[in-house]
Amino acid sequence: MERIRQMTDTRRCALLWAATILLTAALLFLCGGKVHAWEGDDDWMRDTFSRYTMAAMLSGQEENYFNDSEKPDALTVLNYTAYKMYQAGDTGTISFDTFYEDYVCANFSAVVNKEDLKNAAEAAELDNRKSKFFDYDKGTGKIRILDVLAGGDSKQCVYIGWQDKDNNNDQTVLYGMWKDPAPAGEWKDYYVILTIDGYGDDAKIVSYQKIESNDVKFSSEFFINNYDDNGEWVDETNCTRELNGETRVILPYNEDVHSRATMTYKGEEVETTGLAGVKVTSSDKDIVSVYDNNENYEEISSVSGDKVGTVKLTCEFQSRTGEIVYTEILPCDVAKFEAGRDNARYDSYGMCVLHNTDVEIFAKTEGLDEYKKQNKFSYVWKSAEIPEIDGETTESVTYTAPNDEKEAEISVDIYIAGKKITTQSVYLKVKNGVLDYKVYEMPGTAMKEQDTTAPLLLNKRYFIDLTGGDFGWDYGNDADQCFSSWEFTMDGKTFTITDKEAEDYNTPIQQPDFMTYYKGFAGGATPNCLFTVKKAGQLTVTGTIYQNNKVFRTISKTFTVKSENTNGTTPKPQPQQPAQPASLQKGTKVTDKKSKAVYKVNGNKTVEYNKEDKKAKKATVPSTITVNGVKYQVTSIAAKAFANNKKLTKVVIPASVRSIGKQAFSGCKNLKSITIKTTYLTKKSVGAKAFKGIHAKATIKVPKKQKKAYQKFLKTKGIGKGVKIK
Incomplete structure (x- = not known):
């Protein structure tokens, strides 16, 4: 190493030159004799093409074609060579002999007669209408390299691309189109090719020809x-x-x-x-x-x-x-493509099947009727867990469920005209169909599970999850038929609400006097409800799910409702409290003064995160906001809520969010970190292009239990191939 340091500059240059030659030789060997322009490394091709076509246009010779055995136009050769020298910084005055021997011959494969070039240079000097990149002095025999003096016409030749020349691995064909943005008379765009030999600055012009459109x-x-x-x-x-x-x-x-x-x-x-x-x-x-x-x-x-x-x-x-x-x-x-039962509404949540029953699973397509008429469709089914249907090629397959619990992923490749267009999957769950309850007390937005035999306390919020009532049971129901319903009975009075009514924010609930039912909390893979009981006594809660337009399963449980004191009686009336603030009307927009984020009221005490502060570099979507003393849960992020925020680098999405709108984060090219805490997102609840254009190396952190499902559908929402989901 010390010896190298002591080398003279000349010896260092010689060593570097030798290394370069060896590297180039290796590349030529690996590429079969030619170093190609991979991954956009074709600027030299574009430059060569643009330089020649500009020289031809300035010379008035854009239609002067020649093949590899013919001579190119002399004035075009002069302009091309001079322009390339000017671009390389080789300006000044040199002898014409040097210009010809060191530059012209280095740029053209075809033999160009030196005297012809001199004659063309002299003629150009005498014709003031000629545009050129040089001045030629006949008396001294010297040529001076210039910037272009004047301009040609409105025509331009657009570079399109390149192709290896047939049977000649050293030559490349460059393609372009002559266009005239301001044509005079009849004009028709046409194509030309410029063939070159070699690579980079050493490339030589071989031929220039017009090709048939x-x-x-x-x-x-x-x-x-x-x-x-x-x-x-x-x-x-x-x-x-x-x-x-x-x-x-x-x-x-x-x-x-x-x-x-x-x-x-x-x-x-x-x-x-x-x-x-x-x-x-x-x-x-x-x-x-x-x-x-x-x-x-x-x-x-x-x-x-x-x-x-x-x-x-x-x-x-x-x-x-x-x-x-x-x-x-x-x-x-x-x-629309989907795998599942032919009359199911929620197979995206999984497909539930009872023990010892047969189920027919279809590759479903909505649209493309003409392709169907012409029998353009074909199928290949796959399942590692169910070998009897793996490899089947029919539109549907039948599976007989075992007499025990089983889960399996089933997918089908759908082909149209012999080429795969999509792969659709459904998750099969063999279950016994037994319903049960999970009860949670909800202090604030937290969920605290309690024993189902424990009493319910007055004026506390409770969340009941209908376990076993998986949405995968929902098939055979008409569009207007609900999948689930809840019935609450106390002191001979009954309040009933269906899932469709609970999701209808435009129609207010006629609340019973013994309880308050809250809309807008539905989520997850099973029906659930959120309520507060206002009277002590016995409350019977009945949950029902439907299949084929009739009751499929139902469960009832009676809870004792009491105050927080131990005798179970209704507490003595307290002095009248001030009236609670009224909730904002649906559609109302409010701005948080601190974060400058804008929210829109969805319905009963729920809001949508509508728009963020464009100057924010980090954004944490809150799970709740309080407006005029009323607390609202943030359940959705609006379409384009964060779109095109070039400053945003980090986002946290809370557990309360149930949906994300189209292009919500599209164009946030510096967004590198996204944390998703919610477990309720599905392919249908996240809009198209929601994450399109975020940072190419972004990381999205998701809940551990949802990792596989989120990895699958988030890839369809616009994220780049370098984004990691973990």
Whole structure:
């Protein structure tokens, strides 16, 4: 090491040069003789192409073509060489012989006669209309390198991409399109190719030719990225299909679908590194939403199907400098796919089956009727826990449940026209169908479980969970049929409420005199209720779930209600307290003065986190807020609540949140840390693109028990492949 330090600068340079030669030789060997431009390392290609086409335009020779055995236009050669020297900082005055031998010959493979170049340089000096990057003095025989003196016309040649030349591993073909933003008379865009030999600054021009437009084909690709349970990218799902001779796009409902531009020349793929991507416009934004400028995927547009239906997608292929090189309009079908029973409403929570019963499980599709008519669908079922259905290829499979508890994941790959479009899964739970209660006292927002034989105390809030009443039992019920209901009876008086009534915030509850029932607390995978008892005595609580439009299971339990004193009597009347503050009306917006966050009232003492302070770098969504003495629970985060906050780096979502709206955190490119405390989120309760465009290396912490489920559906909500869910 000491010996190297003592080397002269010359010897150091020689050592570095030798190392560079060895490294280059190794790369050439590994790449089969050519160092390719991977991962966007094609700036030199773009520069070479743009430099030549600009030189041709300034010389008025953009249609002067030549092959590898012909001579290029002399003035274009002069302008190209001089412009490249100017860009490299090689300005000043040199002899024409040096210019020719050291620069021209280094930039062109074709033999260019020196005298022809001198004659062209002399002619350019005499013609003031010629734009050029040089001055030539015939008397001294010297040439001076300039910035361009004047300008050409409105035409420009847009760089599109590159392709290895057939049977010649040292040569690369560069593709572009001549356009005229301000055409005079009849003008039609056309394609050209520039063939080069070598790599980088050492690349030489071989030929410049026009190609037939009919040999060029552009197409939009729409695809879904697939990830494993660890968040690692696995593969892509192609979403384009052929139907009745036309190309169509199929969007699985609520999936994050990406777009990119592809091009072929005579059937061979061209690397479209000169294109920024596809700018997509939807003819109906209620059916297909478009999201622009996703930095994680370096794409112009991605799309999401929000409603089953058909739209037209206008796809504009844009260059990296903004020019449109091609436009196509594609029909697009949005479809819902699901695995489960054919008449179930909540198989996303799992599919419950009684012991010793048969269940038929379907691959369900809503939409795509024409594909069905033409028998374009096929299926492959998978289940590690149930080998008898693993590998089945029918639209449905039948399973006979055992005589004991069992859980198994069942998935089906759904294919359209021979290519997989989606994988749908359902979690099978074999159960005995027995209902039970879990009772929790709720001091504030905490939950304190108590024995079901213990008495209920007056004026305390209680939460009862109907265990065993899994939403996976909900099938065969019509749209207007409830799945669960609660009945409360005391002193001969009865109060009944269904899940549909509890979720209807627009209709107030006619409260009984012996209790108060609270709306807006439903969540989790089983029915539940929240209430306060106002009278001492015997309270009978009956929970019921329905299947096939009739009672499936029911359970009743009678609780003793007493005051906190021990004799069980109603306490003596206390002096009248001041009237409690009235709750705000639904839709009212309030701003927290400290955090500057905006909330919107949902209904009975629940609010939505509507908008945050755009200057905040960290945000903790509270579980409750108090307004005018009334406490409200924060149960949702609104669509676009945090969208495009470039300063936000950290977010905490509380356990009270039941839903997150579309694009809630989209565009928060510096959001690196998200903590999700709630256990109630599902694929349906989290909107499309909720986390699209967050930091590429973000970490999302989720509850341990929900880790697997959250990892699965959060990947469909716009997160990049580098985001970790743990």
